[in-house]
Amino acid sequence: xxxxxxxxxxxxxxxxxxxxxxxxxxxxxxxxxxxxxxxxxxxxxxxxxxxxxxxxxxxxxxxxxxxxxxxxxxxxxxxxxxxxxxxxxxxxxxxxxxxxxxxxxxxxxxxxxxxxxxxxxxxxxxxxxxxxxxxxxxxxxxxxxxxxxxxxxxxxxxxxxxxxxxxxxxxxxxxxxxxxxxxxxxxxxxxxxxxxxxxxxxxxxxxxxxxxxxxxxxxxxxxxxxxxxxxxxxxxxxxxxxxxxxxxxxxxxxxxxxxxxxxxxxxxxxxxxxxxxxxxxxxxxxxxxxxxxxxxxxxxxxxxxxxxxxx
Numbered sequence: 441x442x443x444x445x446x447x448x449x450x451x452x453x454x455x456x457x458x459x460x461x462x463x464x465x466x467x468x469x470x471x472x473x474x475x476x477x478x479x480x481x482x483x484x485x486x487x488x489x490x491x492x493x494x495x496x497x498x499x500x501x502x503x504x505x506x507x508x509x510x511x512x513x514x515x516x517x518x519x520x521x522x523x524x525x526x527x528x529x530x531x532x533x534x535x536x537x538x539x540x541x542x543x544x545x546x547x548x549x550x551x552x553x554x555x556x557x558x559x560x561x562x563x564x565x566x567x568x569x570x571x572x573x574x575x576x577x578x579x580x581x582x583x584x585x586x587x588x589x590x591x592x593x594x595x596x597x598x599x600x601x602x603x604x605x606x607x608x609x610x611x612x613x614x615x616x617x618x619x620x621x622x623x624x625x626x627x628x629x630x631x632x633x634x635x636x637x638x639x640x641x642x643x644x645x646x647x648x649x650x651x652x653x654x655x656x657x658x659x660x661x662x663x664x665x666x667x668x669x670x671x672x673x674x675x676x677x678x679x680x681x682x683x684x685x686x687x688x689x690x691x692x693x694x695x696x697x698x699x700x701x702x703x704x705x706x707x708x709x710x711x712x713x714x715x716x717x718x719x720x721x722x723x724x725x726x727x728x729x730x731x732x733x734x735x736x737x738x739x740x741x742x743x744x745x746x747x748x749x750x751x
Contacts, residue, residue, distance in 0.1 A: 450483065451501050452485065452502045453502070455505050460512060462509035463509075465508050470507075482742075489517065500526060502528070503527070505517060513540055518536050521750075522751075527748040529747065540585050542582065544584075546559060561614070564605070568601040568605070575618070577595060579594075579601075580594055581593045581605055582608055582618065583608045623707075625640070628675065629718070631744070635679055636733045637672075642660040664732070667707075689747075691744050697709070698710075
């Protein structure tokens, strides 16, 4: 029987670093992935697109994408690899581009019957008072095409939305305001066609911001998540469906919010966003969920690499 260790992956480029606002996180993710591949005997090499010419990728047989944010998670590098005929990890060009765009993701999910929090697309001419009244307070304001909570603000008082919009607009021309769903944040890792155990996220900060994700040690992660088993299965199916609606493949992560109000015995869940190139750092959620499923870090990395494809 062939095992992952027996597979000949050829010469593998681990793409990390890059030019996005999430460069530091990517450097952490990629270095850990590279070490894991070396431990498992894979001929893997670091490749930072910010420091090397992309045509140098022609020397590689396969690519593990550990880039986050723009130029790495948005379909850009995926398109390069498609043109060069190099199989790569994660979703294809279309799913990567849409998954990076919170606004267009929400429109597709809404059309497909996936529940999402109520939202409004903002610009400098928006009637901010009207948006605050429609969505209610608190609400969140975020750049549509950034990750790692970069540029996100929580608006708690009337009159603060304009300043929050200005902050988000520093990072992206597309900005959305989103109704706050405060019953708990959960994330579901996807590996192949399987949803891994759900992780509940409990930050001590105002919300799950950049510091809570990567710098603080007091964010609590619950896995098992504490939800009824039947509900966890239902949410796993919802996450897989939401991932497939966008065309996701290989691996990824779907973030969910739960309403704090129970309707009979049914929880109301909302899909928040999808991550098509999840973090692989010490604080990252996919490795955490994999451990709960009995998949060690090095094995997870090999499984993701084995799912690399084109098209």
